[in-house]
Amino acid sequence: MVTRGDDFDDFVRGSSTRLMRTAVLLVGDPAAAEDLVQEMYERIYVHWRRIHSAPDAYARKTLANLAANRWRSKGRKPEVALADHDRPTPDGSEDHAVRDQLITALQELPPRQRAVIVLRYYEDLSEAQTAEALGCSLGTVKSQASRALDRLRLITEPAILEGLR
Amino acid sequence: MTETELKQRLSADVDGVQAPPDMLDRARAGGARRLRRRRFIAAGAIALTTVAVGGVAITAPTLLNHLSEPPAASTPGQGDPYAFLMNGPTRGDLAGDKAYLDQVLAAWRSSHATSINHSRGIFNHLQNDAMVAWAGNTPGGRAAIVVENSDLRNHSDVQLYHEGIAALVGYVGDDKDGKPVVIGDDYPVPGAQQQIGFVVEKNDTKALVVVQLPDQPIGWSKGRTYGADGSVKQTFTPLTFRDRVSVVQLPSGQKLGDLRLNRMPGTAFSYLSIVNGDINAAPPESTGDQRLWGDFAPDADTLWPMTNAGDRLRKAANDVFNDTVGKVSDPNANGVAMSIWTGYGVTASGTSVYLGEQSLDADPTHVYAVLKPKSGKARIVNGGVPDKAAVLPVSIKLPDSQGWAVARKDAQLSYRYDGGAWSAARSNALLVPAGAKAEVRVESGGKTDVVPLQ
Numbered sequence: 001m002v003t004r005g006d007d008f009d010d011f012v013r014g015s016s017t018r019l020m021r022t023a024v025l026l027v028g029d030p031a032a033a034e035d036l037v038q039e040m041y042e043r044i045y046v047h048w049r050r051i052h053s054a055p056d057a058y059a060r061k062t063l064a065n066l067a068a069n070r071w072r073s074k075g076r077k078p079e080v081a082l083a084d085h086d087r088p089t090p091d092g093s094e095d096h097a098v099r100d101q102l103i104t105a106l107q108e109l110p111p112r113q114r115a116v117i118v119l120r121y122y123e124d125l126s127e128a129q130t131a132e133a134l135g136c137s138l139g140t141v142k143s144q145a146s147r148a149l150d151r152l153r154l155i156t157e158p159a160i161l162e163g164l165r
Numbered sequence: 166m167t168e169t170e171l172k173q174r175l176s177a178d179v180d181g182v183q184a185p186p187d188m189l190d191r192a193r194a195g196g197a198r199r200l201r202r203r204r205f206i207a208a209g210a211i212a213l214t215t216v217a218v219g220g221v222a223i224t225a226p227t228l229l230n231h232l233s234e235p236p237a238a239s240t241p242g243q244g245d246p247y248a249f250l251m252n253g254p255t256r257g258d259l260a261g262d263k264a265y266l267d268q269v270l271a272a273w274r275s276s277h278a279t280s281i282n283h284s285r286g287i288f289n290h291l292q293n294d295a296m297v298a299w300a301g302n303t304p305g306g307r308a309a310i311v312v313e314n315s316d317l318r319n320h321s322d323v324q325l326y327h328e329g330i331a332a333l334v335g336y337v338g339d340d341k342d343g344k345p346v347v348i349g350d351d352y353p354v355p356g357a358q359q360q361i362g363f364v365v366e367k368n369d370t371k372a373l374v375v376v377q378l379p380d381q382p383i384g385w386s387k388g389r390t391y392g393a394d395g396s397v398k399q400t401f402t403p404l405t406f407r408d409r410v411s412v413v414q415l416p417s418g419q420k421l422g423d424l425r426l427n428r429m430p431g432t433a434f435s436y437l438s439i440v441n442g443d444i445n446a447a448p449p450e451s452t453g454d455q456r457l458w459g460d461f462a463p464d465a466d467t468l469w470p471m472t473n474a475g476d477r478l479r480k481a482a483n484d485v486f487n488d489t490v491g492k493v494s495d496p497n498a499n500g501v502a503m504s505i506w507t508g509y510g511v512t513a514s515g516t517s518v519y520l521g522e523q524s525l526d527a528d529p530t531h532v533y534a535v536l537k538p539k540s541g542k543a544r545i546v547n548g549g550v551p552d553k554a555a556v557l558p559v560s561i562k563l564p565d566s567q568g569w570a571v572a573r574k575d576a577q578l579s580y581r582y583d584g585g586a587w588s589a590a591r592s593n594a595l596l597v598p599a600g601a602k603a604e605v606r607v608e609s610g611g612k613t614d615v616v617p618l619q
Contacts, residue, residue, distance in 0.1 A: 008193075009189055009193075012188060012189045012192050013189060016184035016188045016189070017182070017183050017184040019184075020182050020183070020184040020188075021179035021180075021182045024179050024182050025175060025178070025179060030182065033182075034184075034185060034188075035319075037184070037188065038188065038191050038192060038195060039195075041188070041191075041192030041195070041196065042192060042195035042196045043196075044192075044196070045192060045193065045195070045196020045197070046196055048196075102174060102175075102178055103178055117171075117175075118175070121168060121171045121172045121175055122172065122175040122176065122179075124172065137454070137459065137460065138461075139459055139460070139461060139505040140454070140459075140502070142505065143487075143502060143503035143504075143505060146484070146487060146503060147487075147491065147503055149171075150488065150491060
């Protein structure tokens with residue numbers, strides 16, 4: 001049986017929570033994010049020997065592609081807001097409600113715009129790194145980011161806007 | 166919105182998310198399984214070849230199905246848009262044509278292996294209750310809709326409302342030989358488009374067939390219209406349903422990629438789709454970047470002054486152009502390619518002018534001039550679809566005798582009137598004041614051309 005060494009285990013332990021958070025922002029649903037991250041790690045496991053020297057970039061690229069393909073292969077629309085029973089249980093605080101709204105708003109962006117926002121502003125990638133991860137041009141990253149920010153302003157509630165001013 | 170604030174907000178949104186403690190075990194087990202599965206499939210292919218010689222019919226999917234867990238007991242539940250089609254007899258004017266219905270069901274059963282949804286396992290636990298919900302003649306030939314219950318499970322790229330029994334739907338038309346063939350299929354899944362329509366064709370006549378959604382008025386659109394004022398709209402016409410289906414003969418020359426469905430009045434973001442139409446027929450990635458000028462070096466200056474005055478416009482020029490054009494654009498576009506380059510300048514009357522382009526989905530790019538007078542509302546002039554091969558690809562006549570806005574990347578541009586002296590040359594973009602017999606000189610790549618302005 002093919003095995004992977006401690007370095008694979010260390011990579012998963014060190015990156016799983018961060019990538020889970022990225023995945024939640026990309027797909028909006030913790031359960032779907034968990035499946036996405038698991039699939040990403042499985043692919044990394046298969047290709048570990050080839051990518052073990054720089055797994056982070058491969059992981060981000062794979063995650064972004066999986067999230068985009070999830071949309072692309074089923075239909076060419078962004079995911080709808082989560083069904084009520086799929087939402088995280090509110091903790092009752094106003095802050096949580098605002099957070100929930102922002103994640104929901106993020107899911108209403110077209111997938112590429114969403115990915116640009118998550119990679120640029122959550123993963124803190126440069127425009128060039130984002131372009132590399134998404135396999136697009138620098139100009140596309142710029143334009144998609146700009147459009148995404150515009151749409152976020154339009155589709156979020158005033159409470160969000162206040163928070164983002 | 167500052168970048169820092171957005172970063173903080175995004176981080177705060179997910180700060181409570183933790184990876185499950187068994188993620189490492191799952192990753193290792195799943196990865197190892199993938200490696201084994203590769204070998205299994207390769208070995209299965211060899212075995213299939215071997216047993217075929219011996220006359221034993223067994224396929225790899227069959228083997229894999231035997232490894233699946235038993236179906237979960239369930240009944241159709243909430244969020245199943247196609248369950249109602251299982252109720253009642255076959256409808257439509259071909260409902261009594263048993264031979265045709267048998268052919269339709271045979272086409273349905275033979276289509277699963279090549280379905281886009283096959284890998285999601287939606288056919289793994291069919292309930293063997295397939296029926297033709299509707300079959301009828303249309304201007305585009307025969308068409309039919311098949312439904313069958315299946316026990317659905319979550320997959321890595323599919324999150325169901327609930328695991329269990331749900332109705333699958335298959336859309337059937339005739340192939341070139343007149344035999345029924347499945348055009349596409351769909352199943353209930355949250356977070357993705359609902360594919361409720363399909364197009365059939367016979368003798369160059371096309372018809373759109375749409376499944377009714379209970380209590381949901383639905384409209385269809387032939388495509389976007391680009392207004393002279395820069396607005397981009399889609400007008401949805403209500404569909405009339407009979408026997409749970411609406412059939413519309415499409416105009417000659419109708420592009421399937423331009424078709425759209427939406428709930429009426431058609432102003433909301435649409436989650437309805439056509440399996441062989443709309444964005445499925447013309448995905449943005451199929452045409453690549455349609456923009457006139459989308460490929461710039463990282464350090465290229467993409468802000469192009471068109472007049473001596475107007476330096477104050479430079480900083481916000483790209484935002485002003487894209488914001489103004491975007492506000493009146495089609496909200497249902499899946500992909501918006503905004504202008505990377507922006508011309509900016511001021512007319513003799515003090516009106517600020519911004520020049521750029523915008524491309525929606527797989528549509529050709531359009532160029533626009535945005536005019537912001539000293540007082541009053543901004544105005545957009547649609548310059549149409551530019552000819553990339555033209556000497557002067559962008560040439561927009563401005564209203565109220567304010568001249569022309571012209572552009573060509575990497576060119577030196579100057580103007581004159583009635584054969585007079587040429588103005589000083591300007592790079593990439595130029596504002597030409599109104600005048601008689603105006604011409605633009607275009608110098609690019611060692612070649613000089615003169616273009617009269619209309």
